Amino acid sequence: MSDMKEMIVDVTNNIFKDLSTKETIDKSENGEWTQSLWDVLKESELISIGVPENLGGSGGDFDDAFSIIYLAGKYAAPIPLSETIIAKRVLGELGQKAGNDPITFSFEEGNEVTVKKTNEGAVVSGKLANVPWARHAKNVVALAEMEGKSFVVQLPLEKAEIEKVNNIAGEPRDTVVFDEIAFEELALCEVDGDAFREKMLNLGALSRVVMMAGAMEMIMDLSVRYVSERKQFGRFLHRFQAVQQHLAKLTGETVISIAAMNNAIAAYEEGQFLQELAYARIRVNEAAEKVAKSAHQVHAGIGVTYEHSLHQFTRRLWAWREEFGNESIWIDKTVEHLLDNPDVGVWEAMTNTNN
Amino acid sequence: MKSLVLPTVKFTEEQNEFRKEVRQFLKDEEAKGSFERTCDTWLNGYSEEFSKKIGAKGLIGMTWPKEYGGQERSMIERYIVTEEFLAAGAPVALHWIADRQSGPLFLRYGTEEQKQYFLPKIAKGECYFSIGLSEPNSGSDLASVSTRAEKTEGGWILNGSKTWTSGAHHSNYMITLCRTSPQDPNNRHAGLSQLVVDLSAPGVTIQPIQYLTGAPHFNEVFFESVFIPDDRVVGEIGNGWKQGMAELAFERSGPERILSTFPLLDEMIEIFKENKDENGLKEATKLLARMWSLRSMSIGVAKMLEEGEEVGIIAALVKNMGTEFEQSVPEIARLLISCQPRLDGESRFERFMAQSILHAPGFTLRGGTTEILNGIVAKGVVNS
Structure with missing residues (x-):
């Protein structure tokens, strides 16, 4: 953790509190782009946290970056912040500059474009599905195949055909088609395609773990506030033992999700994190169901309507838990790992102390 | 509750080496026949000889001052030791309470005479408390x-x-x-x-x-x-109420609230690996994910205890969620590996199943029932 983390978190929290309100999120769901929020974050240099300064970023480490992404989840920020921060970081590692406009990325299995060199530059073809915020983003980072080799490419979305698709939280997850689009100039960077795809999917999964933990914090805040203000049978709701059981569950699931998230981030920074990411992903997804259920139960009718903001966060939990691989995918990966390493005991693996 | 965020602990190389030493000691002892691996050993595994052996190795009262027989090691190192004992299913019940809470109670509230009289004996593994x-x-x-x-x-x-x-x-x-x-x-x-x-x-x-x-x-x-x-x-x-409540923070958040049925989980996974049972391993992975997350929480609380922070509510949460996990292990295991659970069964799996099922109801009772602790958590959250 860097020294500036506390300050960054404070500043970002205040920005989101002011600009990522229930009304803003409602408008975003109706197709409006939240330029004001983006501009403030850009001016505060918060969209390139975790990118070294010599690569055009604002400095700070990945832990700082994830603390911003956590807040984006907590406030359901209607902008591609996790996508931009991660893309900028990765492009920075590849020595590419990325500008200050929203960037998204797309590395799902099957999402790839082909690039053909021409005398005038290059022609790009291919379809990318489920691309977060594509309609509002300037560029998309994706894998490109050219002459049998794999490259990372940053493609301007201007000329692409974009079919608007939303996830169940009303967030853009668009289909992007490049139909023989010609570009005069394309920055291509050769990579090991499979390894790079996996890296991006892992980072994506980690970002969703982090955003979900953030959303849970908000859901818990909303629930505690609601049961402390509303009375039935002449008593505040929190006085009822049945409600207390829900509150305890909400608290426990939120605390364990944040703990899992932080340990996964710490493992990521150590460079060895597949087991930790899998466990965090599986457990946080499990928590999502419980948190959403208990929160809706204590809010009753109002929580399932646009009169209240609860559903903005619970719908995000339900959407985000599917992105970059749900539990089944991560369980399969873990099982494969267990079978590949039959001699490593469960306890040795859990404590990272193989003999 | 001040914050939902617990410290993240990264074990050092020295701590990992220390863990391996403790693990090797336990492996050797088990091989020598000093104990037979069982579930729920922290409340049911009694062995005076073994407690004394652990005491002689300096593994009881290890965070206490040297002048009282302790080793002045950190809470995190103590955490490592208790985890290793539980994971190995070693008999530690005799000295457990004295090590975990009676000793710390004397250190915090006891007279000089009490500290000098009780602590060295506890640390030697020859003085037991209820x-x-x-x-x-x-x-x-x-x-x-x-x-x-x-x-x-x-x-x-x-x-x-x-x-x-x-x-x-x-x-x-x-x-x-x-x-x-x-x-x-x-x-x-x-x-x-x-x-x-x-x-x-x-x-x-x-x-x-x-x-x-x-x-x-x-x-x-x-x-x-x-x-x-x-x-x-x-x-x-x-002042007994306040003193007693302070003890409970130590009582509720430790690895013994997560690992009581670990020997069963471990045995089950070894069987799955041997049979290349992918379906079994998938179910086991969900349990491992829960255990890893609970452990992250519990270690975070240990760190807070070391720094003298207030952990009452989080400790109650660890206790509730951890004991529910412990309880769930035999219920999941029984559907994946068919057996007749028997305390005197021939296979370890049969025995671990019987031990886990029969001890499980107590997990969510001892140290405060889940329902009472949930009430404490809810009140804490609303008042903060």
């Missing part, structure tokens, strides 16, 4: 205890009884919560004190209560005009 809280008419409502001590010359005369006292039939002493002044309806927590009762003193009767496995575990302990000298009062007269 906790005297519940009574026949005081279970979850602990403040209603009616065991009382009356002042007499040079000490106190204790009358009443305690129940569900784990291991009293093996223990030397009991830290007994009792009333030292009449109940005050306006302050239910006032007038309670903690006395060290020598369980071999005249007037103390220990009546074992058969646990549902058939083995002795719980006891009812009767006090008939037992004389407790003044120097066996812990802390201040009338």
Whole structure:
């Protein structure tokens, strides 16, 4: 953790509190782009946290970056912040500059474009599905195949055909088609395609773990506030033992999700994190169901309507838990790992102390 | 509650080496036949010889000052040791309570004489304690205890009884919560004190209560005009409630709330790996994800305890979520590997299943029931 983390978190929290309100999120769901929020974050240099300064970023480490992404989840920020921060970081590692406009990325299995060199530059073809915020983003980072080799490419979305698709939280997850689009100039960077795809999917999964933990914090805040203000049978709701059981569950699931998230981030920074990411992903997804259920139960009718903001966060939990691989995918990966390493005991693996 | 965020602990290389040393010691002991691996050993695995051996290795009271027989090691190192013992299924019940809470209670509230008298013996693994809280008419409502001590010359005369006292039939002493002044309806927590009762003193009767496995575990302990000298009062007269609650933070958040059925989980996964049973491993992975997350939480609390932070509510959460996890292991295992659970079964799996199923109901009772603790959590969250 860097020294500036506390300050960054404070500043970002205040920005989101002011600009990522229930009304803003409602408008975003109706197709409006939240330029004001983006501009403030850009001016505060918060969209390139975790990118070294010599690569055009604002400095700070990945832990700082994830603390911003956590807040984006907590406030359901209607902008591609996790996508931009991660893309900028990765492009920075590849020595590419990325500008200050929203960037998204797309590395799902099957999402790839082909690039053909021409005398005038290059022609790009291919379809990318489920691309977060594509309609509002300037560029998309994706894998490109050219002459049998794999490259990372940053493609301007201007000329692409974009079919608007939303996830169940009303967030853009668009289909992007490049139909023989010609570009005069394309920055291509050769990579090991499979390894790079996996890296991006892992980072994506980690970002969703982090955003979900953030959303849970908000859901818990909303629930505690609601049961402390509303009375039935002449008593505040929190006085009822049945409600207390829900509150305890909400608290426990939120605390364990944040703990899992932080340990996964710490493992990521150590460079060895597949087991930790899998466990965090599986457990946080499990928590999502419980948190959403208990929160809706204590809010009753109002929580399932646009009169209240609860559903903005619970719908995000339900959407985000599917992105970059749900539990089944991560369980399969873990099982494969267990079978590949039959001699490593469960306890040795859990404590990272193989003999 | 101050914050939902717990510290993230990264074990150092030295700590990992230390963990491996402890693990090797346990492997060697198991190979020598010093103990047989079982589930739920922290409340049911009794071995005086083994407790003394652990004491001789400096692994009891290891965070205490050297002048009292301790090793001045960190809470995190103690955490490593307790985890390794539980994961290995080694018998640690005899000294567990003394190491976990009676010792720390003396360190915090005890007199110099008490520290010098009790702590070195506890650290050697030869002095065992029980906790005297519940009574026949005081279970979850602990403040209603009616065991009382009356002042007499040079000490106190204790009358009443305690129940569900784990291991009293093996223990030397009991830290007994009792009333030292009449109940005050306006302050239910006032007038309670903690006395060290020598369980071999005249007037103390220990009546074992058969646990549902058939083995002795719980006891009812009767006090008939037992004389407790003044120097066996812990802390201040009338401050017993507050002192007792401080103990509970240590009691509720440790690895023993997560790992009581770990030997079963471990055995199950080894069987799956051997059979290349992918379906079994998928179910086991969900359990591992829960365990890893709980462990992250529990270690975070250990770090907070080390830094002297308030952990009451988070400790209650670890206890509730951890014990539910422990309970779920045999219920999931039974559907994946068919067997007839038997305490004297031929395979370890049969035995671990029987031990886990039969001990499981206690997991969510001992140290405060889930429902009562959930109430404490909810109140804490609403008041913050």
